[in-house]
Amino acid sequence: xxxxxxxxxxxxxxxxxxxxxxxxxxxxxxxxxxxxxxxxxxxxxxxxxxxxxxxxxxxxxxxxxxxxxxxxxxxxxxxxxxxxxxxxxxxxxxxxxxxxxxxxxxxxxxxxxx
Amino acid sequence: xxxxxxxxxxxxxxxxxxxxxxxxxxxxxxxxxxxxxxxxxxxxxxxxxxxxxxxxxxxxxxxxxxxxxxxxxxxxxxxxxxxxxxxxxxxxxxxxxxxxxxxxxxxxxxxxx
Numbered sequence: 001x002x003x004x005x006x007x008x009x010x011x012x013x014x015x016x017x018x019x020x021x022x023x024x025x026x027x028x029x030x031x032x033x034x035x036x037x038x039x040x041x042x043x044x045x046x047x048x049x050x051x052x053x054x055x056x057x058x059x060x061x062x063x064x065x066x067x068x069x070x071x072x073x074x075x076x077x078x079x080x081x082x083x084x085x086x087x088x089x090x091x092x093x094x095x096x097x098x099x100x101x102x103x104x105x106x107x108x109x110x111x112x113x114x
Numbered sequence: 115x116x117x118x119x120x121x122x123x124x125x126x127x128x129x130x131x132x133x134x135x136x137x138x139x140x141x142x143x144x145x146x147x148x149x150x151x152x153x154x155x156x157x158x159x160x161x162x163x164x165x166x167x168x169x170x171x172x173x174x175x176x177x178x179x180x181x182x183x184x185x186x187x188x189x190x191x192x193x194x195x196x197x198x199x200x201x202x203x204x205x206x207x208x209x210x211x212x213x214x215x216x217x218x219x220x221x222x223x224x225x226x227x
Contacts, residue, residue, distance in 0.1 A: 002157060002159065004157070042203075042217055042218070042219045042220060043158070043203060043217040043220075045214050045215065045216075048214070056214055058214060090157050090158070092157070100207060100214060100215040101146055101148070101163075101207065102148070102160055102163070103148075103150075103158075103160065103215065104160070105150075105157030105158045105159065106157050107155070107156055107157050108156075108157050
């Protein structure tokens with residue numbers, strides 16, 4: 001158990017819909033990272049928050065947004081969903097505020113867009 | 115930006131044999147190289163990491179080597195066991211300011227009993 005909690009584990013929805021993925025980092029970790037994993041794209045970095053502030057952006061679509069709350073949990077919002085958004089979404093946390101050393105990953109949310 | 119290539123994409127070995135996974139990176143400023151293991155239905159888990167000022171690091175049956183000149187690093191697993199079967203990802207992290215972790219495409223390792 002990594003100590004990172006992600007909910008829900010599975011999500012099935014239709015095109016055009018909006019969903020919210022939730023992540024609770026390990027106790028004491030200030031950084032939260034979101035990754036998308038698909039068969040043909042591997043692990044793609046989406047966005048990082050550190051202590052409530054956006055720290056870095058990766059290949060995140062404009063239809064996607066995230067935030068980190070004062071209690072340090074984070075949410076990833078995906079809107080106007082398309083079939084191609086179907087993937088496994090991981091949240092990771094770390095103590096460090098820069099870069100992403102020693103990431104601890106949650107078990108992921110499997111999103112299926114039908 | 116950083117580009118990490120990983121080979122092979124799949125690897126089958128007999129139990130007890132060694133397994134080697136190789137990665138190359140493009141950014142000579144990268145200075146931190148972690149390896150993650152992802153078991154079925156789980157998130158990636160850090161198994162070993164190495165910094166650019168070190169050429170080799172070992173942890174029981176796992177070792178990582180780094181050749182900065184050639185910009186490649188490798189994961190070595192000795193005396194493989196069935197529980198080593200998983201997908202392994204290499205990654206690289208640049209230096210200076212904020213640099214994100216770039217992952218390789220993964221190697222699916224199968225250890226045959």
